[in-house]
Amino acid sequence: MTALIPLGVYVHWPYCARICPYCDFNVLRARGREVEAARLATAIIDDLRAQAALTGPRELVSIFFGGGTPSLMDPARVAEIVDIARRLWTPAADLEVSLEANPTDAEADRFGALADAGVNRLSLGLQALDDTALKFLGRNHDAAQGRRAAEVAARLFPRLSLDLIYALPGQSPADWTAALRAAIALGAEHISPYQLTIETGTAFDRAIRRGVFAPPGEDLAADLYDATQAVLEADGFEAYEVSNHARGATARSRHNLVYWRGHDYVGVGPGAHGRLTLNGTRNSTLAADRPGDYIAQAAATGTGFSSREALSAQDVAEERVISGMRVLEGIRFTEVAILGLSPAHPKVRNFVDLGLLVDDVERLRATADGRRVLDRLTTELAIG
Numbered sequence: 001m002t003a004l005i006p007l008g009v010y011v012h013w014p015y016c017a018r019i020c021p022y023c024d025f026n027v028l029r030a031r032g033r034e035v036e037a038a039r040l041a042t043a044i045i046d047d048l049r050a051q052a053a054l055t056g057p058r059e060l061v062s063i064f065f066g067g068g069t070p071s072l073m074d075p076a077r078v079a080e081i082v083d084i085a086r087r088l089w090t091p092a093a094d095l096e097v098s099l100e101a102n103p104t105d106a107e108a109d110r111f112g113a114l115a116d117a118g119v120n121r122l123s124l125g126l127q128a129l130d131d132t133a134l135k136f137l138g139r140n141h142d143a144a145q146g147r148r149a150a151e152v153a154a155r156l157f158p159r160l161s162l163d164l165i166y167a168l169p170g171q172s173p174a175d176w177t178a179a180l181r182a183a184i185a186l187g188a189e190h191i192s193p194y195q196l197t198i199e200t201g202t203a204f205d206r207a208i209r210r211g212v213f214a215p216p217g218e219d220l221a222a223d224l225y226d227a228t229q230a231v232l233e234a235d236g237f238e239a240y241e242v243s244n245h246a247r248g249a250t251a252r253s254r255h256n257l258v259y260w261r262g263h264d265y266v267g268v269g270p271g272a273h274g275r276l277t278l279n280g281t282r283n284s285t286l287a288a289d290r291p292g293d294y295i296a297q298a299a300a301t302g303t304g305f306s307s308r309e310a311l312s313a314q315d316v317a318e319e320r321v322i323s324g325m326r327v328l329e330g331i332r333f334t335e336v337a338i339l340g341l342s343p344a345h346p347k348v349r350n351f352v353d354l355g356l357l358v359d360d361v362e363r364l365r366a367t368a369d370g371r372r373v374l375d376r377l378t379t380e381l382a383i384g
């Protein structure tokens with residue numbers, strides 16, 4: 001019997017109670033959008049059905065509700081989407097159903113209903129554990145709420161991941177070390193620490209251009225990154241991906257591994273991306289950003305994506321380098337042969353000699369030093 005091809009499902013829920021000043025995702029204020037949100041949930045379900053007709057039988061390995069703030073969703077709608085996806089594709093025995101949540105008391109009160117809806121992994125956006133940092137980040141919860149939410153989530157969900165942001169103005173390695181240890185004490189099996197990135201067009205971008213604050217210099221940012229690795233590794237967390245640390249293989253994000261390993265995934269919801277292999281060709285899909293446009297698209301054509309593009313073999317290989325090099329396991333040279341990359345390629349040999357790539361005849365893998373300059377490294381390898 002032929003094994004089914006694995007598939008992930010990403011559901012984008014764009015609504016937030018507040019827009020964070022560092023966020024450049026496709027998000028909208030939730031207030032006053034209740035009718036639109038109900039129509040959007042229906043369009044997402046229709047889109048799932050239409051895309052299942054395209055993919056045919058697959059093994060459903062993960063469902064990820066991202067945003068936005070999907071913990072604001074009606075849990076009954078979450079349950080309906082999970083149930084529909086499980087019926088459209090064959091669910092893996094260890095199907096992961098993740099949902100991103102914020103730690104406000106109002107949302108934490110919904111965690112039990114979300115667990116009953118089928119969510120078995122919560123990704124909690126703590127971002128920080130002190131009130132000064134949370135105020136700077138524009139969060140609508142305080143540190144006490146964050147701790148309470150983490151404690152509730154740890155009781156209700158089999159798997160818990162905590163998101164944290166570092167490289168804040170004035171933050172020292174000692175400050176960040178203390179924050180990490182406080183997060184570890186909350187008992188999560190997975191921690192995702194992200195360096196604050198200033199994205200063009202965000203409120204933080206405008207603040208920096210006005211001179212309100214300045215991001216840390218490269219040396220301090222490197223020290224904070226090193227502190228991240230040291231503290232988490234000492235407590236049993238493996239950096240299986242550049243910004244994701246897990247206590248053992250079973251604690252890793254199965255959905256994110258779908259992306260990093262180059263598997264197919266259906267993207268539904270406004271602005272959602274997808275990657276689907278259809279008739280032997282890998283395709284990228286992209287949905288319209290605005291909920292109204294997405295709803296109209298799903299009503300008109302069934303599928304919610306507004307564009308679908310067949311990727312060339314070179315496109316696929318370049319994506320494999322950029323995404324696959326993020327994980328500790330790297331990628332097989334056979335996957336990127338079209339780029340001319342091999343263990344003997346002069347560029348590969350040079351990076352091995354510089355200590356940026358592991359000397360491996362089968363896989364292209366970054367060393368610890370290579371991970372520090374990963375964006376530049378992967379650009380050089382993928383594009384040259």
